[in-house]
Amino acid sequence: MSWVEGSAGSPYGVHNLPYGVFRHAGAEPRIGVRIADHVFDLAGAERAGLILAGDALRAPTLNAFLALGRPQWTAVRRRIVELLTGDVHRAAVEPLLVPLAEVDLVRPFDVADYVDFYSSEHHAGNVGQIFRPGQPPILPNWKHLPIGYHGRGGTVVVSGTPVVRPSGQRPSKDGPVFGPSARLDIEAEVGFVVGVPSALGEPVGVEDFAEYVFGVVLVNDWSARDIQAWEYQPLGPFLGKSFATSISPWVVPLDALADAWVPAPEQDPPVLDYLRDVPHLGLDLRLAVDWNGRRVSKPPFATMYWTPAQQFAHLTVNGASLRTGDLYASGTVSGPDRGQVGSFLELTWGGAEPVTLDGGDTRSFLLDGDTVTISGTAPGPDGTTVGLGEVTGTIHPARPA
Amino acid sequence: MSWVEGSAGSPYGVHNLPYGVFRHAGAEPRIGVRIADHVFDLAGAERAGLILAGDALRAPTLNAFLALGRPQWTAVRRRIVELLTGDVHRAAVEPLLVPLAEVDLVRPFDVADYVDFYSSEHHAGNVGQIFRPGQPPILPNWKHLPIGYHGRGGTVVVSGTPVVRPSGQRPSKDGPVFGPSARLDIEAEVGFVVGVPSALGEPVGVEDFAEYVFGVVLVNDWSARDIQAWEYQPLGPFLGKSFATSISPWVVPLDALADAWVPAPEQDPPVLDYLRDVPHLGLDLRLAVDWNGRRVSKPPFATMYWTPAQQFAHLTVNGASLRTGDLYASGTVSGPDRGQVGSFLELTWGGAEPVTLDGGDTRSFLLDGDTVTISGTAPGPDGTTVGLGEVTGTIHPARPA
Numbered sequence: 001m002s003w004v005e006g007s008a009g010s011p012y013g014v015h016n017l018p019y020g021v022f023r024h025a026g027a028e029p030r031i032g033v034r035i036a037d038h039v040f041d042l043a044g045a046e047r048a049g050l051i052l053a054g055d056a057l058r059a060p061t062l063n064a065f066l067a068l069g070r071p072q073w074t075a076v077r078r079r080i081v082e083l084l085t086g087d088v089h090r091a092a093v094e095p096l097l098v099p100l101a102e103v104d105l106v107r108p109f110d111v112a113d114y115v116d117f118y119s120s121e122h123h124a125g126n127v128g129q130i131f132r133p134g135q136p137p138i139l140p141n142w143k144h145l146p147i148g149y150h151g152r153g154g155t156v157v158v159s160g161t162p163v164v165r166p167s168g169q170r171p172s173k174d175g176p177v178f179g180p181s182a183r184l185d186i187e188a189e190v191g192f193v194v195g196v197p198s199a200l201g202e203p204v205g206v207e208d209f210a211e212y213v214f215g216v217v218l219v220n221d222w223s224a225r226d227i228q229a230w231e232y233q234p235l236g237p238f239l240g241k242s243f244a245t246s247i248s249p250w251v252v253p254l255d256a257l258a259d260a261w262v263p264a265p266e267q268d269p270p271v272l273d274y275l276r277d278v279p280h281l282g283l284d285l286r287l288a289v290d291w292n293g294r295r296v297s298k299p300p301f302a303t304m305y306w307t308p309a310q311q312f313a314h315l316t317v318n319g320a321s322l323r324t325g326d327l328y329a330s331g332t333v334s335g336p337d338r339g340q341v342g343s344f345l346e347l348t349w350g351g352a353e354p355v356t357l358d359g360g361d362t363r364s365f366l367l368d369g370d371t372v373t374i375s376g377t378a379p380g381p382d383g384t385t386v387g388l389g390e391v392t393g394t395i396h397p398a399r400p401a
Numbered sequence: 402m403s404w405v406e407g408s409a410g411s412p413y414g415v416h417n418l419p420y421g422v423f424r425h426a427g428a429e430p431r432i433g434v435r436i437a438d439h440v441f442d443l444a445g446a447e448r449a450g451l452i453l454a455g456d457a458l459r460a461p462t463l464n465a466f467l468a469l470g471r472p473q474w475t476a477v478r479r480r481i482v483e484l485l486t487g488d489v490h491r492a493a494v495e496p497l498l499v500p501l502a503e504v505d506l507v508r509p510f511d512v513a514d515y516v517d518f519y520s521s522e523h524h525a526g527n528v529g530q531i532f533r534p535g536q537p538p539i540l541p542n543w544k545h546l547p548i549g550y551h552g553r554g555g556t557v558v559v560s561g562t563p564v565v566r567p568s569g570q571r572p573s574k575d576g577p578v579f580g581p582s583a584r585l586d587i588e589a590e591v592g593f594v595v596g597v598p599s600a601l602g603e604p605v606g607v608e609d610f611a612e613y614v615f616g617v618v619l620v621n622d623w624s625a626r627d628i629q630a631w632e633y634q635p636l637g638p639f640l641g642k643s644f645a646t647s648i649s650p651w652v653v654p655l656d657a658l659a660d661a662w663v664p665a666p667e668q669d670p671p672v673l674d675y676l677r678d679v680p681h682l683g684l685d686l687r688l689a690v691d692w693n694g695r696r697v698s699k700p701p702f703a704t705m706y707w708t709p710a711q712q713f714a715h716l717t718v719n720g721a722s723l724r725t726g727d728l729y730a731s732g733t734v735s736g737p738d739r740g741q742v743g744s745f746l747e748l749t750w751g752g753a754e755p756v757t758l759d760g761g762d763t764r765s766f767l768l769d770g771d772t773v774t775i776s777g778t779a780p781g782p783d784g785t786t787v788g789l790g791e792v793t794g795t796i797h798p799a800r801p802a
Contacts, residue, residue, distance in 0.1 A: 113555045118636060139634050144577045145570050149636040150551040150643070154514045154724045155601060164602035166719035169546055169673065176545045178673045200556060200645070201565035202800065227719065233540050235519060235550040236637020239719040242551070244601070272570065272579045274802075318567035318628065318640040319800070323555045399603065399720070401675075 002084045004097065006036035011387030014081050015380045018250035018389065019062055019215070022103040029060040029106050034250055034389075035084055038097040042080075045096055050089065051079050062109040062251065066195035066214050067324040073195070073214060077255050105249035107158040108217075109193065112323035114156055114245065115315060116189075116221060116331060117148040119306035121265075123334035123342060130350040131229070143269060146306040146314045148328070151221070152242035156327065159248050159391040165368060165398040166243040168227040180398035181224035183351065184366040187332040188289050188299050188342035188374045189219040192308055193251055194326035201319040206277040209309040210254055212322060218248040218287070218374050218391045219329045225345055225365070247327070250389040252378075257386065260284045260378040264307045274317050277309045283378065285388065287333055289342070290373045294358045299333035299342040301376075368397045403485045405498065407437035412788030415482050416781045419651035419790065420463055420616070423504040430461040430507050435651055435790075436485055439498040443481075446497055451490065452480050463510040463652065467596035467615050468725040474596070474615060478656050506650035508559040509618075510594065513724035515557055515646065516716060517590070517622060517732060518549040520707035522666075524735035524743060531751040532630070544670060547707040547715045549729070552622070553643035557728065560649050560792040566769060566799040567644040569628040581799035582625035584752065585767040588733040589690050589700050589743035589775045590620040593709055594652055595727035602720040607678040610710040611655055613723060619649040619688070619775050619792040620730045626746055626766070648728070651790040653779075658787065661685045661779040665708045675718050678710045684779065686789065688734055690743070691774040695759045700734035700743040702777075769798045 007013045017033045024030070024039075032039035046057040053076055056064040065076075083089045118124060121138070124147075128137025141147065165184055169176040195214035198204050204212060221241060228240025264282035285301035311328060332342040341347050344365055348354055351364035366372070376388035408414045418434045425431070425440075433440035447458040454477055457465040466477075484490045519525060522539070525548075529538025542548065566585055570577040596615035599605050605613060622642060629641025665683035686702035712729060733743040742748050745766055749755055752765035767773070777789035 113553050115639075141577070141631055141634060145632060147632065147636055147639075149639050150553055152514050152551055152721060153554065154727070155721050157601065162602075164720050167604075168719050175670070176542070176673065178675060200558065201563075201797075203568075224719070230542055231546060231548065232635070232637070233542065234633070234637070235548055236633070236635070238516075238548075238550050239715070239721070242721040243719040269576070272577065274579060314640070318569050318625070318644040319565050320553060320556050320640065320643045326555070396602075 002035060003087065003090055004035045004038060004084055010036045011377060011385045012036055013384065014084055015384050016252065016256045016386045017077060017080055018252040018256070019108060020250045021061060021106050021108045023106060024098050024103045031057050031059065031062060031065065033080060034100065037100045039100055039103055040080065040084065040093070041096040041098055045083065048092065050083055050092060051076060063324050066109060066193065067197065069196045070211055073253065074255060077253065105158060107156070107247070108249060108251050110325050111153040111156040111327050112325035114151040114153040115148050115328040116151045117146050117306065117311050117329065118331040119146050119304050119311065120331055120334045121305040122303065122336050123332040123346065126334060126341065126346045130345065143267070144271070146311045148311070149236045151245060155242055156245045156247060159246055159393070161246060161393065162396045163222055163244045163393045164396045166224050166227065166239065167398050167401065168224065168239050169230055170226040171230045176230060181226055182365070183225035184395065185223045185225050185344045186289070186372050187221040187223055188287050189221055189329040189332060190285055190301055191217045191219040191247060191327050191329040192312070193217060194322050195324055197324050198316060198322040200321040203316045203319060204313070204322070205274065206309040206313040209312045213254060213312060215251045215253040216257070216388070217251055218376050218388055220246040220372065220374050220391050220393060221329060222246065246391050246393045248389040248391040252386065252388055256380070257283060257378055259381050260386065262302050265303065265305055267305065274313055275310045277307055280307060282307050285376050285378050287342070287374060287376045291363065292357050292370055296347060296355060297339055297341055299340050300335040301330070301333050303335045304330060304333065366395050368395050370395050403436060404488070404491055405436045405439060405485055411437045412778060412786040413437055414785065415485055416785050417653065417657045417787045418478060418481055419653040419657070420509065421651045422462060422507050422509045424507060425499050425504045432458050432460065432463060432466065434481060435501065438501045440501055440504055441481065441485065441494070442497040442499055446484065449493060451484055451493060452477060464725050467510060467594065468598070470597050471612055474654065475656060478654065506559060508557070509650060509652050511726050512554040512557040512728050513726040515552040515554040516549050516729040517552045518547050518707065518712050518730065519732040520547050520705050520712065521732055521735045522706040523704065523737050524733040524747065527735060527742065527747045531746060544668070545672070547712045549712070550637045552646060556643055557646045557648060560647055560794070562647060562794065563797045564623055564645045564794045565797045567625050567628065567640065568799050568802065569625065569640050570631055571627040572631045577631060582627055583766070584626035585796065586624045586626050586745045587690070587773050588622035588624055589688050590622055590730040590733060591686055591702055592618045592620040592648060592728050592730040594618060595723050596725060598725055599717060599723040601722040604717045604720060605714070605723070606675065607710040607714040610713045614655060614713060616652045616654040617658070617789070618652055619777050619789055621647040621773065621775055621792050621794060622730060623647065647792050647794045649790040649792040653787065653789055657781070658684060658779055660782050661787065663703050666704065666706055668706065675714055676711045678708055681708060683708050686777050686779050688775060688777045692764065693758050693771055697748060697756060698740055698742055700741050701736040702731070702734050704736045705731060705734065767796050769796050771796050
């Protein structure tokens with residue numbers, strides 16, 4: 001038990017301790033961990049000699065810390081728990097707690113490469129039915145490999161960053177027209193943050209997942225469906241996705257998710273050897289999507305067909321190297337029911353079945369001024385809950401042409 | 402005229418002055434420009450007070466210099482020309498010239514996001530015929546927008562880096578099998594290096610091209626056609642491309658290419674306003690592809706359907722921001738004739754028409770030990786030639802599974 005006020009029973013108690021980067025009172029960005037409704041200033045703690053991490057915690061991003069690797073991640077975590085639980089260090093630590101309400105949270109790490117997978121069978125099936133009616137919704141390759149592609153690392157932004165409605169080419173009966181996207185959507189996903197780099201030409205395997213991956217963030221991969229539909233043949237999504245991808249400010253370490261692993265859905269046909277993870281486990285992360293304050297969906301991450309370790313192994317099986325700060329997202333998380341889908345494309349079935357929000361507003365896709373918040377929790381030790389924080393964003397009008 | 406030995410008549414005279422990063426005698430990487438068969442040590446020149454660029458030239462990569470912007474790029478270039486041409490500075494500069502033969506060239510800049518376009522009509526047409534026989538080779542969207550996608554910035558390597566044959570899933574009659582790619586290919590391209598960053602949500606236009614883009618490199622976007630063919634539906638290329646992309650070590654500044662602009666192919670149908678570049682100009686860059694020493698192709702960059710400025714404007718029209726070190730490549734450069742194609746897929750027509758190399762060897766795709774070198778030139782001022790350097794790579798065997 002921590003002595004920090006409010007930590008008992010909090011989803012952000014000492015069993016969680018997610019890492020972020022905050023600004024306080026106009027100072028430069030600093031690394032901290034969240035504990036209840038406070039941020040523990042780790043830069044200050046390292047400077048005071050309370051934690052030893054070779055200056056990595058005094059940087060303005062998590063990258064140097066992420067690069068240290070699992071033994072150091074675990075050692076630092078143990079030390080933070082010590083500092084926040086015993087009375088020995090309380091006098092030294094208390095001045096380093098900053099109320100969460102007083103800080104601005106910035107993007108916690110510099111993103112190297114951003115990869116987006118497509119690993120929910122329900123999502124792929126829904127999208128297939130909507131976009132290719134009358135054809136088999138799941139393509140022949142889908143159950144053999146985790147389909148994925150590279151997105152734009154430079155437009156990954158922290159939760160709260162305004163999302164300007166993108167303009168682009170949209171199809172029409174008379175050929176393409178230029179203008180603001182009329183089918184602006186979300187994708188509720190979970191992102192995995194790579195800490196330890198790997199060498200070019202040397203694959204890392206399913207069994208190496210926890211050695212390289214530090215933790216998770218929530219992801220909203222904003223998508224302009226009309227732009228995407230017109231551009232994506234034959235090389236995949238480009239401008240329909242690259243305008244913004246939002247992530248939650250707190251990176252929840254895998255160490256906090258030890259109780260969240262659950263058997264993943266059985267895979268049939270059997271996968272090739274390099275994708276065989278034994279045990280075959282997914283994470284029981286429970287997401288929620290709020291549209292202008294109304295909870296419209298609860299996507300269950302445990303239903304994902306491809307596991308985080310399989311995505312990890314696939315990503316490098318061709319010898320592609322990993323860098324500190326690589327981010328790979330799961331793809332849209334959709335469960336079997338309409339109330340469990342991770343995109344509005346699915347929620348409104350391609351716009352054909354609008355939803356009603358609070359106050360009686362109806363929506364097919366996002367309107368200017370709309371706010372979407374994705375939050376999540378996971379089971380923690382001894383019946384506790386691990387909070388995954390939230391990723392939120394508000395749509396701003398398109399720039400005048 | 403420069404006093405540097407060999408610079409008269411060299412494609413690397415003072416009319417060129419490409420930037421790179423070199424190591425000499427075990428020292429840390431330093432920025433230099435190539436002049437004839439020497440490297441002019443710009444870090445040394447800045448340290449000696451011969452050039453003022455606010456320390457940007459003393460970094461181990463070009464990124465800080467790239468971020469300075471066009472007025473500074475031009476001022477530094479003028480100063481370098483002064484230093485290498487008058488007798489005033491000769492005594493101070495001569496000790497800063499290092500023979501090219503004594504240096505190792507490293508990747509000249511840290512790559513932020515890597516985008517690959519698909520802008521040769523001949524290439525798109527050839528690929529369409531090979532992959533979708535009997536169907537219209539050019540898809541309906543192709544002439545309305547420069548098709549592109551994001552590649553993996555973290556696996557962009559400098560010329561000379563060994564290319565390990567990637568393994569992955571390939572289709573077979575009995576379902577996918579795992580193993581080394583059997584259809585390993587090249588893509589001869591031209592890459593554009595972004596110097597000045599732009600703000601998220603704010604498009605930059607065709608007219609802004611030269612303000613943001615510093616210069617060009619040659620690119621070999623190695624491609625595993627069998628892996629690509631199986632994985633690319635519906636989200637585009639992923640592991641078939643992400644194992645390695647090689648770039649030439651010398652970044653040729655746009656300032657050196659002022660005489661290389663030529664009218665680009667007429668575009669029909671007319672393009673949307675944001676893609677209208679007036680004048681509509683491409684670059685007369687003449688590439689050459691050598692396979693184990695035999696020149697198998699001479700791809701003409703001037704035939705590209707979409708221009709560098711159009712690609713630039715398209716990339717950001719949705720509000721995507723640019724970062725220093727962004728690299729966008731043209732896509733495979735193929736002219737109308739078989740001797741002008743930029744991939745072996747086209748050269749051997751999907752492997753059906755092998756080519757004969759020196760010594761009588763025949764090839765459909767790359768074998769282990771093969772070396773491919775892409776080189777290029779452009780017209781310079783007063784009848785001179787601007788050398789674009791070369792990008793080379795040798796195939797190493799796949800790692801044992």
